[in-house]
Amino acid sequence: MRRTVRVKVNGTEHERSVEPRTSLADLLRDDLDLTGTHVGCEHGVCGACTVLLDGEPVRSCLMLAVQAEGAAIMTIEGLAPEDGLHPIQEAFRARHGLQCGFCTPGIILTVHAFLRDNPSPTPEEIREAIAGNLCRCTGYHFIVEAIAAAADAQRQGGAGP
Amino acid sequence: MKPAPFDYVAAGSLAEAVAALDQAGEDAKVLAGGQSLVPMLNMRLARPAVLVDINRARELDYIREVDGAVRIGATTRQRALERWAASRLPLVAEALRCVGHAAIRNRGTAVGSLAHADPASELPALLLCLDGGLVVRSARGERTIPAAELYVAPLTTSLAPGEVAVEARLARPPEDAGWGFAEVARRHGDFALVGSAAILRLDASARVALARLAFFGVGGTPARGAAAEAALTGQLPTPALIADAARAAAAALRPDDDLHATADYRRRVAAVLAERTLGAALARCARA
Numbered sequence: 038m039r040r041t042v043r044v045k046v047n048g049t050e051h052e053r054s055v056e057p058r059t060s061l062a063d064l065l066r067d068d069l070d071l072t073g074t075h076v077g078c079e080h081g082v083c084g085a086c087t088v089l090l091d092g093e094p095v096r097s098c099l100m101l102a103v104q105a106e107g108a109a110i111m112t113i114e115g116l117a118p119e120d121g122l123h124p125i126q127e128a129f130r131a132r133h134g135l136q137c138g139f140c141t142p143g144i145i146l147t148v149h150a151f152l153r154d155n156p157s158p159t160p161e162e163i164r165e166a167i168a169g170n171l172c173r174c175t176g177y178h179f180i181v182e183a184i185a186a187a188a189d190a191q192r193q194g195g196a197g198p
Numbered sequence: 199m200k201p202a203p204f205d206y207v208a209a210g211s212l213a214e215a216v217a218a219l220d221q222a223g224e225d226a227k228v229l230a231g232g233q234s235l236v237p238m239l240n241m242r243l244a245r246p247a248v249l250v251d252i253n254r255a256r257e258l259d260y261i262r263e264v265d266g267a268v269r270i271g272a273t274t275r276q277r278a279l280e281r282w283a284a285s286r287l288p289l290v291a292e293a294l295r296c297v298g299h300a301a302i303r304n305r306g307t308a309v310g311s312l313a314h315a316d317p318a319s320e321l322p323a324l325l326l327c328l329d330g331g332l333v334v335r336s337a338r339g340e341r342t343i344p345a346a347e348l349y350v351a352p353l354t355t356s357l358a359p360g361e362v363a364v365e366a367r368l369a370r371p372p373e374d375a376g377w378g379f380a381e382v383a384r385r386h387g388d389f390a391l392v393g394s395a396a397i398l399r400l401d402a403s404a405r406v407a408l409a410r411l412a413f414f415g416v417g418g419t420p421a422r423g424a425a426a427e428a429a430l431t432g433q434l435p436t437p438a439l440i441a442d443a444a445r446a447a448a449a450a451l452r453p454d455d456d457l458h459a460t461a462d463y464r465r466r467v468a469a470v471l472a473e474r475t476l477g478a479a480l481a482r483c484a485r486a
Contacts, residue, residue, distance in 0.1 A: 038205065057206030057249070058239070079199040080237035087301055093277075094301040099236040101229075103206055104253060147301060168386050169299025 044105045046071065047115030055102045062086045064102035065112060073113035073142050077171070084170035087143035088112050094147045113142035116149065124194060125149060125187040134183025136174035144170045148184050156192055160185065201239035205248045212335065215252045215362055220337035222248040224359040229253070230273055233298065233306035234314040250362070258364060270366045276303035276311070287370065289328075289377035289395060293320040299387045312348075313363040315355045315419070318389040320381070322349060323414035325366065326422050327395040332357075333365040342367070349419035375399035375408060376482030378475030381415070382467055384458070390415045391459045392467040394423075396475035398435065400483050406430045411476065416453040416468055423447030423472055435480050444472035 039054045046069060053068045060079075065071045065088070077083035079098045086097040089111040097110075116123045122130065125145050135141045144167055151158070151166040158166065163184045164177070172180060207222075209215035219226050225247035229235055238244040252258060258271040261282050268287060270279060276294050280303060283291035297303055297311065297320055311321045312332055325331070325345040332343050334357055348355050357363065371377065381393030392415040399408035409430040411423030426447035433439055448469035453461045 040206065056203065058201040058203055060200075060236075060240075063200075079240050081233060081298075081302060084299070084301065090304075093304045095305050096233075096301055098240070099232050099305065101206070101232070101236070101251075103208070104229075104232075104251060106208075151300075165386065166300070169301050 040103050042103050042106050044102075044107070045109045047111055053102075057101060057103050059102045060098050061088070061100040061102050061105050061110070062097035064105070065097060065110070068102075071112050071114050075139055075142055077139070082171070083140070084143045084147065084167075085140050087146050087170065089146055089150060092150065094150050111146070113146060116145065123149075124190045125152070125184075128187035128190055129180075129183045132179055132183035132186050134176070134180045136172075136176045140170055140172045144172070144180060148187065152184075152188055152191060156188060158184075158188060199240045201236075202242055202245045204239075204246055206251065207248060208251045208254055210254050212252070212255050212258060212362075212364060215250050215255055216335055216337055216360075218248070218250045219360050219362055222250065226250055226359075228313075228362050230310040231275065231306040232310075233302050234310065234316065252362065263370070266370050268368045268370055270308050270368070272309040272362070272364050273307055274309070276306045276308050279308050287368070289371075289379055289397070290324060290368070292377075292379045293324050293395065296320055296381055296383070296387070296390070296393075302387075309363050309366050312366055313355060313357065315349055315353050316389070317349075317352050317418055317420065318391075318393075318415040320390070320393060320395075320414060323393065323395055323412040323420040325368065326420050327397060327410050327412035328368040328371065329410070330366060330368040332363050333367065334361040335364050336361040340364075346422070352418045371397050371410075372399050372408070374484035376479040376484075378478030378482070380471045380474050380478070382471065392416060392453075392464050392471060394468065394471040394475045396423075396472070396479040398430070398476060398479035398483055400435070400480075404434060406433055406435050409476075411447055411472055413447075413451060413468055413472070416451045416464055418454070421451055423450075425450050426472060426476065430476070435476075437477070440476045440480065441473050444476060445469045447472050 075085040077085035081099045088097045207218040227246040229249045229251045258273040260271040262269045280294040378396040381390035383390045397410040401407040409427040426443035429443040453464035
């Protein structure tokens with residue numbers, strides 16, 4: 038039995054009819070064509086599908102689309118301004134904080150919330166913050182450097198978007 | 199990896215959830231944070247006919263202190279409890295930092311973890327250590343299941359069909375009691391191979407007035423370290439006595455062999471962790 042779900046994604050209201058078993062990740066990717074949210078393990082381990090639910094990182098593979106009724110979701114497509122990259126994205130590009138890029142959207146959204154709560158993290162805190170996001174290229178060293186650089190850039194640039 | 203079809207009820211209140219469960223019969227599951235249930239649905243290890251979602255039952259989102267007990271509502275996120283406990287119940291905050299990752303704890307609920315009953319998870323052992331219980335409700339009424347009677351087997355509790363866990367209760371340790379928590383896991387955030395939690399309180403003569411020890415990852419259910427509690431109570435907690443008590447408690451465990459560790463290894467690690475957590479608890483005891 039299909040259900041209607043109304044959800045705000047990156048500031049835009051959407052209404053779709055879904056089966057109750059449809060995950061939020063599949064709603065985003067298949068029904069809203071927002072394929073920046075990646076689906077890796079589908080059981081909450083890899084972190085590739087991380088999105089922001091009312092500002093907090095969550096696994097979109099472990100949430101049913103029907104549960105997002107009335108919620109505000111941000112995906113990686115909602116991060117960058119019209120005319121360029123978000124400072125976190127800029128730092129990942131400048132510091133080579135990605136290789137294949139599959140884990141990158143989940144990491145960047147995780148980091149977006151993390152730096153909001155902790156604008157001056159230590160390297161250890163950065164590593165713990167992304168412990169739930171697996172990079173199978175194992176590029177963690179540059180990812181940690183990119184996050185530290187993003188923190189510096191955001192502190193210098195004010196509160197950031 | 200997608201769930202089999204199911205019907206879905208978004209309960210707007212606890213009363214609606216209880217009614218939906220009563221109507222659905224044995225083939226229903228309660229959905230709270232979904233961080234354990236949804237993986238099982240995705241892998242089709244669980245195939246309920248009906249999911250009763252309690253997330254919109256707003257009255258279940260709370261943390262309250264009543265008569266020395268901490269009461270945690272069924273939809274309270276682990277992350278909220280972690281923040282609340284950081285200054286008020288540090289043993290619980292420390293254990294929660296080992297539960298999954300922040301993104302998991304943003305959705306996962308403490309009560310859901312207790313009801314899921316994974317033998318390697320932290321919170322069920324804390325329920326034992328803190329003399330807690332689970333309040334459950336069904337169309338037949340409400341009852342409180344003490345921690346010692348809650349855990350039956352891996353992923354199996356003594357909740358009956360139609361019952362929904364509505365609240366966890368933890369006894370707050372006395373102000374002058376110390377605590378310890380430790381676990382060994384392959385990677386941060388993974389399920390523990392073995393873990394331990396301890397509470398100690400000393401009397402005016404520096405003898406042990408209260409000892410609580412609990413283990414997880416040591417068999418089908420979390421376990422109390424009763425041998426250590428008995429060996430320590432009334433005694434001067436010397437390092438040698440703590441080591442002996444820890445070994446006695448570990449010797450009584452019946453862990454399983456699996457892919458990750460042998461039973462013997464788990465028993466040895468349990469003895470080490472019990473000694474460390476009891477030692478940490480002693481170091482945190484306020485001196486009378």
